[in-house]
Amino acid sequence: MSEPLGIERLSGPELDPYLPELARLRIRVFRDYPYLYEGSAEYEETYLKTYANVAESVMVLVWDRDRAVGASSGLPLEAGPPAVTGPFIARGHDPRRIFYYGESVLLPDYRGLGLGKRFFDEREAHVRALGRFEIACFCAVERPADHPRRPADYAPLDAFWNRRGFVKHPELRATFSWRDLGETAESPKPMVFWLKSLV
Numbered sequence: 565m566s567e568p569l570g571i572e573r574l575s576g577p578e579l580d581p582y583l584p585e586l587a588r589l590r591i592r593v594f595r596d597y598p599y600l601y602e603g604s605a606e607y608e609e610t611y612l613k614t615y616a617n618v619a620e621s622v623m624v625l626v627w628d629r630d631r632a633v634g635a636s637s638g639l640p641l642e643a644g645p646p647a648v649t650g651p652f653i654a655r656g657h658d659p660r661r662i663f664y665y666g667e668s669v670l671l672p673d674y675r676g677l678g679l680g681k682r683f684f685d686e687r688e689a690h691v692r693a694l695g696r697f698e699i700a701c702f703c704a705v706e707r708p709a710d711h712p713r714r715p716a717d718y719a720p721l722d723a724f725w726n727r728r729g730f731v732k733h734p735e736l737r738a739t740f741s742w743r744d745l746g747e748t749a750e751s752p753k754p755m756v757f758w759l760k761s762l763v
């Protein structure tokens with residue numbers, strides 16, 4: 565890390581050239597607790613293509629010279645699958661006014677430098693520039709406190725998210741399925757949404 569890191573904010577089809585890099589990063593970082601994601605190139609291709617296909621999506625990339633070392637994504641909620649729009653519609657929210665943050669992934673050597681905060685700032689700047697969103701949201705997986713793979717030194721991100729202005733909404737829940745490390749098939753994971761008002 566002798567040279568400054570590069571930060572780039574891209575949208576829609578600008579992502580296309582970077583989809584393999586993004587898949588590699590997600591699979592690497594999400595192997596760790598609490599995601600424990602086994603990772604599949606097939607799933608990644610479909611998932612990431614959603615972002616490339618939506619003109620108003622955002623992807624913040626962190627570059628160490630020519631290597632992507634971090635990424636953070638988002639897209640209008642209404643462009644997401646029913647699993648993410650459904651809970652909002654059921655609670656009377658208008659999905660057209662909500663922007664959904666996908667994920668933030670940073671290789672371990674690059675953590676603690678303020679890039680996690682930068683990811684939120686960059687995405688919020690993107691959302692505000694679009695001018696029609698009232699709420700930013702994301703969802704996080706809920707693992708039992710005694711999960712056997714929870715590392716002894718695991719620090720939850722809840723306080724970090726609270727400091728970024730997000731509030732946990734236990735009434736807004738979804739279920740995503742993926743294959744955990746060591747599982748032979750996908751299993752459902754309970755997810756809970758966090759919201760920040762932008763107005």
Ligand SMILES: CC(C)(COP(=O)(O)OP(=O)(O)OC[C@H]1O[C@@H](n2cnc3c(N)ncnc32)[C@H](O)[C@@H]1OP(=O)(O)O)[C@@H](O)C(=O)NCCC(=O)NCCS
Nearest residue numbers: 593667668669670674675676677678679680681682724727
């Ligand atoms: C979430 C993630 C992107 C944050 O990245 P980061 O660049 O380390 O974050 P920052 O440097 O901006 O610091 C974030 C917070 O963590 C704390 N922190 C910083 N360095 C830390 C360290 N070495 N150990 C523990 N906490 C640390 C900071 O106190 C800060 O909180 P603050 O609000 O008090 O300032 C990164 O940890 C990551 O990729 N984690 C794995 C994937 C993940 O869980 N993603 C989030 C859900 S999709």
